[in-house]
Amino acid sequence: MGKKLIVLIFLIIAAVIAYNYIxxxxxxxxxxxxEFVMTSDEVTQLFSENSSASEQLLLxxxxxxxxxxxxxxxxxxxxxxxxFCQFTNQIKTTALKxxxxxxxxxxxxxxxxxxxxxxxxxxxxxxK
Numbered sequence: 001m002g003k004k005l006i007v008l009i010f011l012i013i014a015a016v017i018a019y020n021y022i023x024x025x026x027x028x029x030x031x032x033x034x035e036f037v038m039t040s041d042e043v044t045q046l047f048s049e050n051s052s053a054s055e056q057l058l059l060x061x062x063x064x065x066x067x068x069x070x071x072x073x074x075x076x077x078x079x080x081x082x083x084f085c086q087f088t089n090q091i092k093t094t095a096l097k098x099x100x101x102x103x104x105x106x107x108x109x110x111x112x113x114x115x116x117x118x119x120x121x122x123x124x125x126x127x128k
Contacts, residue, residue, distance in 0.1 A: 027106070029121045032062045034104050040067030040080040043117050051110055058107040064125065065117075066102040069095055077103065077122070082115065085122040093124055102126045 036058060038046070043065060046054045065085075071078035072095065077085045085103045095101055105122035 027121070029062055029104060029106055030123050032104075034064035035061045036063040038063065038065055040065055040083050044080075044082045047110055047115075047117065051112065055110045059109070061107050062104060063107050063119065064102060064104045065119070066100070069097050069099050069101050072097060077101065078116075079103070083117045083119065084111075084114075086118075086120045087122045087124075088120075091124065 065079060065083050067079040067083065069077055069079060070081045072091070074090045075087045077087070077091065077095075079085065079101065083103075085105055102125040103119070103122050104125050105119035107117065108120050109118045110116070111118060
């Protein structure tokens with residue numbers, strides 16, 4: 001009887017831990033402070049030196065990137081063809097290609113084929 005009780009308690013604790021791990025609160029990037037602040041040129045330099053180490057350094061971190069817009073549509077902005085930023089909602093800006101912009105978001109990876117840094121949950125900090 002004692003062993004069954006211990007096993008049952010262990011299973012309940014494991015289930016609670018698993019539930020809390022799977023159903024974590026969603027991050028609010030807008031309220032987070034960026035752990036890394038860089039220009040698109042600095043991002044390019046960082047990944048050209050060692051892409052796998054750079055990816056591990058930045059993975060799932062909040063970063064802030066600035067540069068010139070090379071492509072823009074309703075939910076995505078590409079900065080100088082090297083940083084791809086995906087927004088959760090439609091972008092509310094009058095910025096055009098070639099405009100200077102600063103974006104904060106969560107780093108999710110590096111695309112070796114396109115040589116682009118991928119950021120999601122992006123928010124627009126400034127555009128000038």
